[in-house]
Amino acid sequence: MPVRSREIRLKSRPKGTPTPENFELAETELGEPGAGEVQVRNLWMSVDPYMRGRMIDRPSYVPPFQLGEPLQGGAVGVVEKSNAENFAPGDLVQSMLGWREAFNLPAKGVQKLDPHGLPPELFLGVAGMPGMTAWVGLLKVGKLMEGETVFVSAGAGAVGSVVVQIAKLWGCTVVASAGGADKLAYLREIGADQVIDYRAEADLAAALARAAPKGVDLYFDNVGGDHLQAALGALRPFGRAAICGMISQYNDAAPVPGPTNLALVIGKRLRVEGFIVSDHVGDTPAFVQQMAGWISSGEVKWRATVDHGIEAAPNAFMKLFSGENIGKMLVKLS
Amino acid sequence: MPVRSREIRLKSRPKGTPTPENFELAETELGEPGAGEVQVRNLWMSVDPYMRGRMIDRPSYVPPFQLGEPLQGGAVGVVEKSNAENFAPGDLVQSMLGWREAFNLPAKGVQKLDPHGLPPELFLGVAGMPGMTAWVGLLKVGKLMEGETVFVSAGAGAVGSVVVQIAKLWGCTVVASAGGADKLAYLREIGADQVIDYRAEADLAAALARAAPKGVDLYFDNVGGDHLQAALGALRPFGRAAICGMISQYNDAAPVPGPTNLALVIGKRLRVEGFIVSDHVGDTPAFVQQMAGWISSGEVKWRATVDHGIEAAPNAFMKLFSGENIGKMLVKLS
Numbered sequence: 093m094p095v096r097s098r099e100i101r102l103k104s105r106p107k108g109t110p111t112p113e114n115f116e117l118a119e120t121e122l123g124e125p126g127a128g129e130v131q132v133r134n135l136w137m138s139v140d141p142y143m144r145g146r147m148i149d150r151p152s153y154v155p156p157f158q159l160g161e162p163l164q165g166g167a168v169g170v171v172e173k174s175n176a177e178n179f180a181p182g183d184l185v186q187s188m189l190g191w192r193e194a195f196n197l198p199a200k201g202v203q204k205l206d207p208h209g210l211p212p213e214l215f216l217g218v219a220g221m222p223g224m225t226a227w228v229g230l231l232k233v234g235k236l237m238e239g240e241t242v243f244v245s246a247g248a249g250a251v252g253s254v255v256v257q258i259a260k261l262w263g264c265t266v267v268a269s270a271g272g273a274d275k276l277a278y279l280r281e282i283g284a285d286q287v288i289d290y291r292a293e294a295d296l297a298a299a300l301a302r303a304a305p306k307g308v309d310l311y312f313d314n315v316g317g318d319h320l321q322a323a324l325g326a327l328r329p330f331g332r333a334a335i336c337g338m339i340s341q342y343n344d345a346a347p348v349p350g351p352t353n354l355a356l357v358i359g360k361r362l363r364v365e366g367f368i369v370s371d372h373v374g375d376t377p378a379f380v381q382q383m384a385g386w387i388s389s390g391e392v393k394w395r396a397t398v399d400h401g402i403e404a405a406p407n408a409f410m411k412l413f414s415g416e417n418i419g420k421m422l423v424k425l426s
Numbered sequence: 427m428p429v430r431s432r433e434i435r436l437k438s439r440p441k442g443t444p445t446p447e448n449f450e451l452a453e454t455e456l457g458e459p460g461a462g463e464v465q466v467r468n469l470w471m472s473v474d475p476y477m478r479g480r481m482i483d484r485p486s487y488v489p490p491f492q493l494g495e496p497l498q499g500g501a502v503g504v505v506e507k508s509n510a511e512n513f514a515p516g517d518l519v520q521s522m523l524g525w526r527e528a529f530n531l532p533a534k535g536v537q538k539l540d541p542h543g544l545p546p547e548l549f550l551g552v553a554g555m556p557g558m559t560a561w562v563g564l565l566k567v568g569k570l571m572e573g574e575t576v577f578v579s580a581g582a583g584a585v586g587s588v589v590v591q592i593a594k595l596w597g598c599t600v601v602a603s604a605g606g607a608d609k610l611a612y613l614r615e616i617g618a619d620q621v622i623d624y625r626a627e628a629d630l631a632a633a634l635a636r637a638a639p640k641g642v643d644l645y646f647d648n649v650g651g652d653h654l655q656a657a658l659g660a661l662r663p664f665g666r667a668a669i670c671g672m673i674s675q676y677n678d679a680a681p682v683p684g685p686t687n688l689a690l691v692i693g694k695r696l697r698v699e700g701f702i703v704s705d706h707v708g709d710t711p712a713f714v715q716q717m718a719g720w721i722s723s724g725e726v727k728w729r730a731t732v733d734h735g736i737e738a739a740p741n742a743f744m745k746l747f748s749g750e751n752i753g754k755m756l757v758k759l760s
Binding site for chain 2: 145152153316320329335336337338341347348349350351352353354355356357358359360361362363364365366367368371
């Protein structure tokens with residue numbers, strides 16, 4: 093008997109901020125999984141800021157989403173039927189086939205998930221790609237050292253909240269920015285020493301100077317724009333900026349000018365370095381091992397904002413840009 | 427009998443491009459060198475773009491020049507009188523007391539110069555700070571690898587012309603920019619594979635794309651502004667930008683916007699890193715040894731634009747910003 097699966101397709105490419113009209117809910121039927129295939133029912137899917145870039149038709153490190161096709165992204169599901177060796181119904185798996193309720197796929201396209209005794213949706217957040225992004229950016233790209241002062245923007249988000257906590261585990265002083273009282277309270281709860289409500293500050297550079305009067309050693313950038321400008325001003329000699337994202341600019345229809353103080357990189361010998369977590373896939377087992385330990389011991393806390401049902405996915409994605417989520421934004425599918 | 431020495435003092439801080447009114451020629455008298463001091467007559471003095479930064483009253487990695495005081499900078503001189511151990515009349519020395527004809531100084535403030543059989547003024551250029559800036563920026567900061575494609579701005583200048591030649595020694599493809607036919611001819615003479623006359627190009631990014639159709643691995647920035655923007659666009663994945671200077675911006679009275687494409691550092695995993703050669707002073711003997719060998723063998727060529735007399739020094743300095751010099755800009759003092 094065929095299985096019905098609903099999915100979200102890209103109907104049109106967003107111009108500026110995405111709107112509901114850019115997305116389309118559709119239904120397909122799945123046959124039986126072919127030889128070597130598994131049939132997976134998704135339990136959770138992820139929405140992430142980087143997906144905005146894939147909605148633009150341009151060459152990049154991942155190919156653009158295609159119009160009329162279902163979107164893709166991280167998902168955790170359960171095997172319903174298996175026609176592949178080593179997979180059995182009930183197995184938990186991760187895949188990049190989010191934005192749909194179910195799918196058939198050759199088994200090599202999914203990874204078995206060992207949840208380490210944790211809720212499986214954590215592997216879309218703190219113990220998954222966003223958490224590993226924080227870990228890679230701080231430790232491998234930023235070369236964080238004990239006792240440094242760290243500034244992270246979007247500190248209450250899926251990546252930023254892990255940045256805050258890893259930096260605290262390293263004995264660092266942490267300054268974090270976010271928008272609104274709820275997020276600031278959350279930042280304090282997870283250990284941020286100083287918090288900045290960027291929506292309430294007319295002069296972000298002045299706010300950062302007050303929060304970190306001796307300057308910043310490492311800036312973890314999720315936001316770009318004014319945040320990067322303020323950070324360049326605050327970085328101490330030989331400081332580093334690990335550039336993870338620039339969400340403030342993803343919806344800009346036209347190019348926006350960069351920081352006016354970029355020349356500071358010379359006198360202060362700054363290193364500004366972009367990175368993508370997937371370049372570090374070989375470190376995944378080491379990351380998962382370490383992070384699962386931190387979560388189990390309570391040294392790293394996590395939080396998610398959860399919407400329900402595949403039809404809620406476009407709106408969940410749009411919340412990333414209006415800043416409505418605290419912690420990881422997830423969609424629970426079944 | 428007292429020795430007369432003429433010197434150039436900072437009369438007023440430049441607003442925008444320096445003008446003759448910012449400088450003042452004055453004369454002082456030197457007594458006999460005190461205990462532990464040497465008396466030095468300068469043979470050559472250097473003018474360098476970084477001096478513009480020291481004319482601004484702001485905290486930086488070197489303190490600002492003081493109004494009414496003689497300027498400072500690299501110089502090569504000869505000991506006339508010595509009241510210090512280990513120094514004798516006739517010794518060649520280097521110091522930071524350029525912009526004057528002669529001085530008395532404790533001997534620890536000067537370094538004996540072994541010219542390695544080369545003209546001593548080369549130690550203000552290709553075999554001195556500018557040459558070592560190219561060497562450090564390419565090899566230590568940029569981590570140049572054999573066979574890469576290198577783009578250097580201000581390629582016909584004191585630093586850029588050494589960048590071109592070291593990169594060619596490393597078997598690289600070199601694209602260099604400069605302004606005007608004479609500089610382009612010089613760039614070809616020293617081995618640049620592709621040259622760009624930035625003054626003749628309405629679209630620098632397009633010119634760079636034509637000159638380096640497969641992209642650039644390493645950008646050596648002396649200019650900033652449009653050059654940096656074009657380079658960020660041309661850099662290949664995992665490319666590096668070694669930021670040595672941004673001469674296009676040194677005379678700007680107000681902050682200018684940075685590159686509109688800085689977000690490319692994420693998708694292309696770029697590293698943008700500023701540096702200052704004096705952080706690498708410990709490498710000086712290794713650099714001088716290697717560079718003296720290259721010059722003696724003819725593998726590295728050098729060229730200077732020479733003005734004469736201390737009274738010519740302000741104008742020589744101003745030529746750096748109008749782009750009138752090819753190779754190292756020097757002032758011959760005696």
